[in-house]
Amino acid sequence: MTHIVKPAFHHPALPVNACGLTHRDYEGVVSTLCAGCGHDSVSAAIIEACFELDIEAHRVAKISGIGCSSKTTNYFLDRSHGFNSVHGRMPSVATGANLANNDLVYIGVSGDGDTASIGLGQFCHVIRRRLNMVYLVENNGTYGLTKGQSSATNDKSAKNRKGVENRYEAIDLAALAIELGAGFVARSFSGDKAQLVPLMKAAIRYRGFALIDVISPCVTFNNHAASTKSYDYVREHNAALDTVDFVPPEVAITVAYDAGSTTEVTLHDGSALRLHKLADDYDPTDRAAVLPKLQRHKAAGEVATGLLYLEADETDLHGLIGTCAAPLNSLADQDLCPGNAALGQINASHS
Amino acid sequence: MKSTNIADPEYFHKVVDCQWACPAHTLVPEYIRLIAQRRYADAFMINWHSNVFPGILGRTCDRPCEPACRRGRIEEKPVAICRLKRVAADMKGDISDRLPVPPFAANGKRIALVGGGPASLTVARDLIPLGYRCTLFERDPRAGGLMRSNIPTFRLPVAVLDEEVDRVLDLGVEVYFGHSIDSLKALLNEEFDAVFIGTGAPRGKDLAIPGREEAAANIHIGIDFLSSVAFGHTERIGRRVVVIGGGNTAMDCCRTALRLGGEAVTVTVRSPRADMKASDWEIEDAMREGIPVLDNHAPKKFLVEDGKLTAVVFEKMTAEYDKSGRRTLKPAGEPPVVIECDDVLMAIGQDNAFPWIERDIGLDFDDNGMPVVDAQTYSSTRPGVFFGGDAAWGPKNIIWAVEHGHQAAISIDLFCRSEDLHGRPSPRTNLLSQKMGIHEWSYDNDISTVRRIPVPHVATNVALKNLTTEVELGYDEKLAFDEAMRCLNCDVQTVFAPQLCIECDACTDICPVDCINFIKNAPETELRNNLRVPARNLHQDIYVIEGLKTGRIMAKDEDVCLHCGLCAERCPTGAWDMQKYTYIDGQAEKLLETANGA
Numbered sequence: 001m002t003h004i005v006k007p008a009f010h011h012p013a014l015p016v017n018a019c020g021l022t023h024r025d026y027e028g029v030v031s032t033l034c035a036g037c038g039h040d041s042v043s044a045a046i047i048e049a050c051f052e053l054d055i056e057a058h059r060v061a062k063i064s065g066i067g068c069s070s071k072t073t074n075y076f077l078d079r080s081h082g083f084n085s086v087h088g089r090m091p092s093v094a095t096g097a098n099l100a101n102n103d104l105v106y107i108g109v110s111g112d113g114d115t116a117s118i119g120l121g122q123f124c125h126v127i128r129r130r131l132n133m134v135y136l137v138e139n140n141g142t143y144g145l146t147k148g149q150s151s152a153t154n155d156k157s158a159k160n161r162k163g164v165e166n167r168y169e170a171i172d173l174a175a176l177a178i179e180l181g182a183g184f185v186a187r188s189f190s191g192d193k194a195q196l197v198p199l200m201k202a203a204i205r206y207r208g209f210a211l212i213d214v215i216s217p218c219v220t221f222n223n224h225a226a227s228t229k230s231y232d233y234v235r236e237h238n239a240a241l242d243t244v245d246f247v248p249p250e251v252a253i254t255v256a257y258d259a260g261s262t263t264e265v266t267l268h269d270g271s272a273l274r275l276h277k278l279a280d281d282y283d284p285t286d287r288a289a290v291l292p293k294l295q296r297h298k299a300a301g302e303v304a305t306g307l308l309y310l311e312a313d314e315t316d317l318h319g320l321i322g323t324c325a326a327p328l329n330s331l332a333d334q335d336l337c338p339g340n341a342a343l344g345q346i347n348a349s350h351s
Numbered sequence: 352m353k354s355t356n357i358a359d360p361e362y363f364h365k366v367v368d369c370q371w372a373c374p375a376h377t378l379v380p381e382y383i384r385l386i387a388q389r390r391y392a393d394a395f396m397i398n399w400h401s402n403v404f405p406g407i408l409g410r411t412c413d414r415p416c417e418p419a420c421r422r423g424r425i426e427e428k429p430v431a432i433c434r435l436k437r438v439a440a441d442m443k444g445d446i447s448d449r450l451p452v453p454p455f456a457a458n459g460k461r462i463a464l465v466g467g468g469p470a471s472l473t474v475a476r477d478l479i480p481l482g483y484r485c486t487l488f489e490r491d492p493r494a495g496g497l498m499r500s501n502i503p504t505f506r507l508p509v510a511v512l513d514e515e516v517d518r519v520l521d522l523g524v525e526v527y528f529g530h531s532i533d534s535l536k537a538l539l540n541e542e543f544d545a546v547f548i549g550t551g552a553p554r555g556k557d558l559a560i561p562g563r564e565e566a567a568a569n570i571h572i573g574i575d576f577l578s579s580v581a582f583g584h585t586e587r588i589g590r591r592v593v594v595i596g597g598g599n600t601a602m603d604c605c606r607t608a609l610r611l612g613g614e615a616v617t618v619t620v621r622s623p624r625a626d627m628k629a630s631d632w633e634i635e636d637a638m639r640e641g642i643p644v645l646d647n648h649a650p651k652k653f654l655v656e657d658g659k660l661t662a663v664v665f666e667k668m669t670a671e672y673d674k675s676g677r678r679t680l681k682p683a684g685e686p687p688v689v690i691e692c693d694d695v696l697m698a699i700g701q702d703n704a705f706p707w708i709e710r711d712i713g714l715d716f717d718d719n720g721m722p723v724v725d726a727q728t729y730s731s732t733r734p735g736v737f738f739g740g741d742a743a744w745g746p747k748n749i750i751w752a753v754e755h756g757h758q759a760a761i762s763i764d765l766f767c768r769s770e771d772l773h774g775r776p777s778p779r780t781n782l783l784s785q786k787m788g789i790h791e792w793s794y795d796n797d798i799s800t801v802r803r804i805p806v807p808h809v810a811t812n813v814a815l816k817n818l819t820t821e822v823e824l825g826y827d828e829k830l831a832f833d834e835a836m837r838c839l840n841c842d843v844q845t846v847f848a849p850q851l852c853i854e855c856d857a858c859t860d861i862c863p864v865d866c867i868n869f870i871k872n873a874p875e876t877e878l879r880n881n882l883r884v885p886a887r888n889l890h891q892d893i894y895v896i897e898g899l900k901t902g903r904i905m906a907k908d909e910d911v912c913l914h915c916g917l918c919a920e921r922c923p924t925g926a927w928d929m930q931k932y933t934y935i936d937g938q939a940e941k942l943l944e945t946a947n948g949a
Contacts, residue, residue, distance in 0.1 A: 003790050007798035007863045007913055009425050011884045036855045036923025044860035191856060219923045231853045
């Protein structure tokens with residue numbers, strides 16, 4: 001890790017967003033991860049996305065489990081709410097927080113161990129409940145903190161640093177999420193911010209469960225020639241299916257777009273996602289077609305990236321269970337207690 | 352853009368803004384680090400090698416380095432480079448064992464130096480250790496030139512001046528003080544192998560307006576007045592004094608007048624305050640002593656009663672600027688301003704004067720009466736006669752005179768060895784990794800956020816009591832350390848090795864000033880615009896490296912790089928490294944080394 005504090009001086013010509021902040025104002029403390037860790041690039045992408053969306057830091061809750069990935073919530077948005085929770089239990093904490101206050105942006109940061117092994121059950125159920133959150137998996141296929149064993153997302157027959165082959169089938173988190181009803185499912189690469197930042201902005205603005213499976217190489221334990229989650233491998237085998245532009249509401253109604261290869265999906269707040277197709281036979285809103293497509297890319301040894309699946313109908317947990325619009329933690333006693341008269345009526349109805 | 356050629360000795364030199372801006376190319380960051388380590392003698396020797404007069408320049412330099420300092424582009428103010436130089440000089444202790452010791456093996460060549468100012472002294476410093484016999488002719492009773500005659504002792508104590516002048520003279524200069532040269536032709540007939548002319552710009556400009564002749568007894572030319580004070584001929588001045596002029600000489604004149612009995616001293620300038628030629632800090636120092644500076648005041652006439660000066664009449668001016676920024680001063684149409692006074696000091700510029708150089712000796716002069724001097728070799732049109740300092744191209748300042756002296760010394764050495772004067776010595780350069788271990792560097796990369804520390808002054812009422820009390824106290828050790836730590840170590844370069852890069856973005860993400868980009872190549876104008884933060888400062892280069900695996904380029908805007916080394920600390924493969932660039936300008940001694948080595 002770096003021993004010095006990142007200098008407070010910034011470029012004098014740094015752009016300022018609508019909140020009057022520069023992107024430097026969205027940083028956290030200096031990372032203690034290995035130099036070159038993909039996770040740090042993911043943190044930088046979160047900073048960029050929140051800066052560009054003019055999000056106020058105190059309107060964000062960042063929640064994580066355990067692992068290299070889960071440490072990173074300390075490295076961005078140091079003025080936001082945060083909860084570094086229990087291994088694999090980030091979804092429960094996020095669910096509780098979201099139920100109490102549906103008026104924050106929830107960013108859950110997890111890793112392949114935290115999600116696909118100890119937290120797999122929690123992962124499945126939070127998807128089923130369509131919790132309104134961005135679920136980021138910093139996926140490097142290895143257990144970095146315990147020195148490089150293969151994780152459950154490592155591809156079968158990929159080798160670890162010592163040359164030992166992985167015998168087990170990989171869990172494809174994106175495919176699983178689509179299967180279980182996630183409305184927004186994307187995959188990206190920490191080394192490609194041009195793709196990752198717009199995806200994050202779209203995921204933050206999407207109401208419902210949004211998963212981004214980010215291949216984020218472990219420079220120390222899984223960046224060798226026989227790895228399928230190394231910088232070089234992902235760059236060489238990256239099959240980007242589409243690119244996404246997030247278009248804020250004020251721009252969405254005025255700017256024309258080329259309808260030929262572009263699909264526009266309008267979100268609940270009037271903003272829009274514009275999907276530019278890169279693969280001819282691909283329609284990310286057709287759930288039945290997506291899974292076979294992912295299977296074919298996997299079989300070809302490719303990493304399919306981009307917005308893989310999008311459900312235009314944004315539904316979240318609060319909608320499913322019919323809570324009131326106001327955040328529950330904002331309800332006062334008089335909202336929660338109907339009073340003696342109402343109690344009398346209820347009692348009378350049972351007599 | 353093509354990959355940057357970092358083998359070009361000037362590329363990284365330019366990144367060290369202060370050193371690049373210094374006429375003598377002093378190794379500024381290196382000596383500042385040494386000050387922080389309390390290695391004052393080492394810091395002094397680096398200065399002495401480049402600029403010969405560290406104690407003098409540390410008090411009086413015009414500091415071209417400071418406006419160039421990168422720190423000034425990141426926060427409000429540059430590092431106090433000049434006053435740190437003074438710290439090195441004041442705290443160095445005994446350095447006599449580090450100096451060249453005469454006698455030097457003679458090479459049989461004799462050089463005449465006309466004028467005893469910084470240019471001539473630098474020529475002597477550079478040539479005597481090579482075996483040259485240098486003979487210096489000075490019209491004043493002491494050496495030092497304008498450093499002695501024009502800079503008041505409350506800015507530059509005589510002891511400091513004597514120490515540094517004597518350090519050169521003690522190398523074995525033959526001196527003739529009080530000795531004017533009246534004929535160059537006659538000098539050329541003596542047995543000198545080369546002549547260096549460093550006679551400065553000794554003639555103060557005058558103002559031909561009504562009343563000038565009648566009031567002559569109370570109107571003094573600024574530099575003559577300062578010189579007269581310096582040599583003890585003038586000890587008093589009138590109670591009310593008007594100084595005409597807005598340059599540094601005017602500032603020295605008014606502050607001197609205040610110490611010689613002047614009670615109401617006023618500075619008047621034709622131009623607006625913003626256009627004044629004096630350095631900001633010298634204007635500040637004058638105003639701190641309570642001297643009003645009236646701008647837009649053009650002198651029109653001197654009023655005389657009973658043959659004695661009584662007042663100066665001024666016309667108020669206003670400045671207008673055309674599209675190209677050229678200024679014209681026009682009368683503002685206001686009533687004239689009358690300032691009563693007993694004495695006037697006129698500090699409106701200086702001219703060169705060469706009445707002692709015959710025009711029939713093959714030494715050409717231009718239409719302005721200035722000698723024709725080659726900008727690279729400092730040679731006049733007569734072989735063997737060289738110029739430097741203010742005598743060459745008119746008034747500049749001490750640090751330029753020193754650099755002229757170095758260059759003239761190189762030429763004189765080449766000339767005496769019958770070599771081509773254009774075969775200038777190359778700079779000596781070195782690029783050395785500063786890596787000591789993981790995230791450990793041999794320089795302090797933790798960027799200080801301390802703001803520029805003002806130099807302590809003596810109380811104004813004490814300062815004004817006499818001429819010799821030095822106004823600035825200088826930094827003490829603690830203040831010097833804090834100020835030294837503001838230096839960004841711009842000589843420790845970010846060096847990029849593309850074959851090692853895995854394009855993980857770690858450096859881009861960590862860089863506190865967003866100067867590193869991995870980006871599609873484009874022509875320079877377009878590329879500058881496409882960077883994370885567009886590179887608008889065209890004086891600063893873009894460091895470009897091609898040949899990355901993805902086909903992109905690495906493009907780093909050098910403009911506001913903090914040289915904090917975080918890119919190198921966060922790089923997993925060592926593609927970035929922090930390497931100290933040492934650039935030592937060629938001097939005459941280098942030629943000798945080469946000659947001996949060959």
